Amino acid sequence: MVRKIETALVQAGRAPVKQYGFVNPPLKRGSTVLHANVAAKKAVGQRAALEPVENYGVMGSETHFALEAAIAEIEGGSHAQVTGSGLSAITVPLLAYLNTGEHLLVPDSVYGPTRTFCDTMLVRFGIEATYYDPMIAPGDLAALFRPNTKVLFTESPGSHTFEVQDIPALAHVAHAHGAKVFLDNTWGILHFAPFRHGVDVSIHALTKYPGGHSDIILGAVVVNSEEDWRWLRLGSLQMGNYASPDDCWLALRGLRTMHVRLKAAEAAGLQIANWFAARPEVARVLHPALPTCPGHEFFKRDFTGACGLFGVVFQPRYSAEDVVRMIDALAMFGIGASWGGFESLVLPTTGTIRRTAGTGRFEGEAARFQIGLENIDDLIVDLDQGLAALRGA
Template identity: 75%
Template sequence: MTKKIETALVQGGRNPTKAYGFVNPKLVRGSTVLYPDMATKLDTGRHVLEPVDIYGLCGNETHFALEAMIAQVEGGTRCQVVGSGLAAITVPLLAYLKAGDHLLVPDSVYGPTRTFCDGLLRRYGVETNYYDPMLSEDAARAALRPNTSVLFTESPGSHTFEVQDIPMLARVAHTAGVKLFMDNTWGIQNFQPFTHGVDVSIQALTKYAGGHSDIILGAVTVNCDEDWRWLRFGALELGSYASPDDCWLALRGLRTLNLRLKAQGGAALHLAHWFAARPEVARVLHPALPSCPGHEFFVRDFTGACGLFGVVFKPEYSPEAVVAMIDALQLFGIGASWGGYESLVLPTTGTIRRSAGTGEFEGKMARFQIGLENMDDLIADLEQGLAALRAA
């Protein structure tokens, strides 16, 4: 029986009879696994693709519980947890690519993904080209080369929230025998990557899965045996590992993911509309608003939104005015990452890097992550922040 997300988040990744009747799975820490005899030890190599205890690096039941849960949330068959969201990007790229390959990456990609492509991947002989995340099907086909092996996507884009046409990109990629990767961190339970044609789905569990700003963790999910072999062997060759403590916390965070996403996504949407009606604001970059590039794909493909969006201020407001607003805010922490229970803000103009000509916005920008605070309190704080913007 395919379970609905609310049920999957409660029932998944646990087997009380295996945990001596306790509701939650055990937190297991360990390196050495002891075998009853040599015959069993010699047999272990054959099971490296399965969730069995072989050696600490291959994972233990705490990892396997979380992996089973993420695979279910993403609608895939198998998942590999890794030490960070960034590792969930770099591990599969290293696993699938080889020297001489060509990689396509959206111009709106998370900054450290770009750093990895232009740094280590280039040094290892992989060439990356950046494409407009809003490109047409013809342009997508034209961007492919005979040696393109991965088409990377991130939807919505980091800081600027362009929603990509994933089914179209899947069509283009698969016709050419290219693998489609997606950083699905923003969508998490609200975008089903495999029903839209993705081959490799990436999650920074640091964000909403953790939900409490206290872990760093990533997950890569696939939907067939062939991809699982690429991913699993690549992760093992790289010695990739995730802390069981963080996995246990992520599993606990996931139990309330649906509630937190509903509350924070709803509050963010309310504030996105609030910002859109403000005289200081030129445009709100929230996928659920028509002012966001790719809004039509959001409406078609997503079942909801998280609490992260961007605001473009009118051109008359300087970078210093945006900084004055941010400094005036009392309830919005100034900090990177997102998906925790607390509200955050960051200026984004000047931090985004573009090379495919897609970085032109009408004014200075800021990114907001909306937490679980009271809405009236948040609005009162934003009112006085905007007063500081106007006064600067």
């Protein structure tokens, strides 16, 4: 029976009969797994590379497998591999798929550490990245492919600047050129179905909404074919990629309530985004659900909802210093990077992002907001006094 997303989040990865009746799967830590005899060890070893079988700690335990089954199901994929961080959910598949002498295409709006990895480690391995405008027309993207282009990397919406990409059209071009499509789908968790839109490798920082409480670091990579699973899983094992079972267990717990947390974040985020949009200090709001966000039409077509992370561009009369004064004046918004937790956050955009393909420039200075689960009226009172500080009042 196909279960709906709320049901999957509650049930996936749980097997109470095998768990002595307990609702939740056990937290299993361990290195060595003991076998009844040599023949049993050999039999398990033959299956363990590609199947969820306990053989040796680094290959995963029941706790990892439970989370992987749940993430694969909610993404609509066939297999998932957990990784030690969201960043390693990006670097592990890039290293697993790419060879020396190959080329990849990366959106200019990519998460900063992904760019750093491409510009340092991949360059050292003889792999070249070309940065493209995330809003590029499919025909113009086609012109960027080379005979050795193996990966089209996408991230939608883009980090800090929130451009929503036309993933189906871009994926079509990539596949016509024999390239794999990678998507950092962290923002779109539960709301963007990667494999229905042409993605081959979907990447998540589970640190964000799945964790939901700002207390874990974890990632996952999801694929939807046996061929991709071999590339991903064998590459991951060769690199010794491992995730803490404690963090996996917390992510499993987070998944059970993620749907209601995301709904609350979406509603509060939209309410505050609309409040900003009506303010005279604001030039425009970079929330994918608002028409002022680049790629809003693709959001409407391809996403079923939003999370609580968006950007605000201020009127050009305000300087970067004015924005810093506003941020420092906010009492309810922590100044910090990771998002998807229960608490509201803010970061300046200007001066923190790097772009090399001429994109990500707006009419004024910008800031990124993550709306948490606080009372909205409290947040608005705080933002109102923050805007007073922006004005120098």
